[in-house]
Amino acid sequence: MRYKPGYKQEKRKELLQISGQLAKQQGFAATGVDGFMKAAGVTSGAFYSHFSSKHELLKALVEAELQQSLAMWQENPHDDPADWIEFELNRYLNLSHVQHADRGCVLPALASEVARSEDDVKQLYQQELLRGHALFTRHLGCEIKAWGVLCQLVGAITLARGMADESLQKQIIESSKTFLKANL
Amino acid sequence: MRYKPGYKQEKRKELLQISGQLAKQQGFAATGVDGFMKAAGVTSGAFYSHFSSKHELLKALVEAELQQSLAMWQENPHDDPADWIEFELNRYLNLSHVQHADRGCVLPALASEVARSEDDVKQLYQQELLRGHALFTRHLGCEIKAWGVLCQLVGAITLARGMADESLQKQIIESSKTFLKANL
DNA sequence: GTCTATACGCGGATAGAC
DNA sequence: GTCTATCCGCGTATAGAC
Numbered sequence: 001m002r003y004k005p006g007y008k009q010e011k012r013k014e015l016l017q018i019s020g021q022l023a024k025q026q027g028f029a030a031t032g033v034d035g036f037m038k039a040a041g042v043t044s045g046a047f048y049s050h051f052s053s054k055h056e057l058l059k060a061l062v063e064a065e066l067q068q069s070l071a072m073w074q075e076n077p078h079d080d081p082a083d084w085i086e087f088e089l090n091r092y093l094n095l096s097h098v099q100h101a102d103r104g105c106v107l108p109a110l111a112s113e114v115a116r117s118e119d120d121v122k123q124l125y126q127q128e129l130l131r132g133h134a135l136f137t138r139h140l141g142c143e144i145k146a147w148g149v150l151c152q153l154v155g156a157i158t159l160a161r162g163m164a165d166e167s168l169q170k171q172i173i174e175s176s177k178t179f180l181k182a183n184l
Numbered sequence: 185m186r187y188k189p190g191y192k193q194e195k196r197k198e199l200l201q202i203s204g205q206l207a208k209q210q211g212f213a214a215t216g217v218d219g220f221m222k223a224a225g226v227t228s229g230a231f232y233s234h235f236s237s238k239h240e241l242l243k244a245l246v247e248a249e250l251q252q253s254l255a256m257w258q259e260n261p262h263d264d265p266a267d268w269i270e271f272e273l274n275r276y277l278n279l280s281h282v283q284h285a286d287r288g289c290v291l292p293a294l295a296s297e298v299a300r301s302e303d304d305v306k307q308l309y310q311q312e313l314l315r316g317h318a319l320f321t322r323h324l325g326c327e328i329k330a331w332g333v334l335c336q337l338v339g340a341i342t343l344a345r346g347m348a349d350e351s352l353q354k355q356i357i358e359s360s361k362t363f364l365k366a367n368l
Numbered sequence: 369g370t371c372t373a374t375a376c377g378c379g380g381a382t383a384g385a386c
Numbered sequence: 387g388t389c390t391a392t393c394c395g396c397g398t399a400t401a402g403a404c
Binding site: 026027029030101107108109111112113114115116119122123125126129130143144145146147148150151152153154155156158159161162163164165168171172175176178179180182183 | 210211213214285291292293295296297298299300303306307309310313314327328329330331332334335336337338339340342343345346347348349352355356359360362363364366367
């Protein structure tokens with residue numbers, strides 16, 4: 001056998017990692033299978049030995065990316081609620097996150113594409129988002145506030161990314177941060 | 185001459201109206217020129233006598249749609265700040281807006297596509313959004329709050345549209361509304 | 369101003385060699 | 387498991403008739 005056992009699983013993980021970056025940056029629909037695979041250093045033919053269709057890639061991507069976001073939220077070292085949320089706001093609401101979607105959270109990056117996808121993709125997105133909401137609720141002590149913060153985070157990044165001027169991007173995310181800090 | 189003077193201008197307006205609905209529903213990139221024109225009852229050939237390219241259509245669309253949103257905000261009949269904002273929250277944050285993107289605000293519908301577009305589209309988007317922000321600032325008496333509300337509105341609709349279950353869509357927008365009302 | 373026809377490239381997916 | 391080659395459909399854009 002020319003390939004070690006376990007190789008396929010590792011390769012799949014690598015493909016998801018690289019495809020995720022590309023999808024968040026350029027958009028999933030806007031990127032061809034060729035583009036995803038070229039970024040990973042293989043050809044489109046190899047793609048279909050890992051995923052049965054492009055749609056399956058989207059599902060795998062949504063799942064992997066959201067679990068990654070969840071993992072980051074869980075790695076927050078603070079216990080005190082005020083410290084915990086301040087840490088998250090600073091990590092999420094900054095210029096680097098606005099300008100480097102490829103390294104950022106999948107929620108704002110692929111939200112509209114998920115919204116326009118089949119139900120199975122939305123089910124996955126919903127399921128993982130609910131885990132995130134539960135996590136925020138634990139730290140904020142309130143379900144309403146948890147949704148409020150999540151919406152605010154996604155909205156701020158989404159709006160800021162549509163701005164042409166960096167100064168305005170900064171104004172939006174800083175205002176959003178100030179607004180949240182004043183209301184938690 | 186087989187066509188009345190002024191006809192072209194009217195037709196262009198009609199094309200923008202119908203294309204706007206389709207773009208907000210299916211996505212701008214995901215819809216072909218054929219699709220836009222078929223919805224308007226003409227063929228793709230006719231398209232190019234109104235717009236020089238698909239990219240020009242996007243620019244015209246962003247401008248027309250944002251001005252329409254701005255107009256709706258200006259039609260709010262209330263003077264009292266609390267009444268004014270409550271009216272807007274109820275109009276924006278409801279299930280119908282989540283489920284019928286074609287009749288809804290362009291901000292959440294095309295945000296990601298604008299973010300991934302050329303600079304000229306972003307400039308337009310930015311310019312019109314700033315007018316909206318100025319309007320909200322006048323009624324809320326605070327620039328920070330104005331950005332906070334705008335981000336919250338966009339984020340809530342964006343997230344809710346990715347949910348598979350209607351009950352969860354409702355939970356998100358109602359939570360977002362409650363969160364805002366408690367903090368203004 | 370709108371139509372039909374068409375050129376041309378890209379994207380998704382499959383077949384078969386290695 | 388990955389490669390090259392290829393089929394086929396769709397999308398942007400243009401040319402020329404009416």
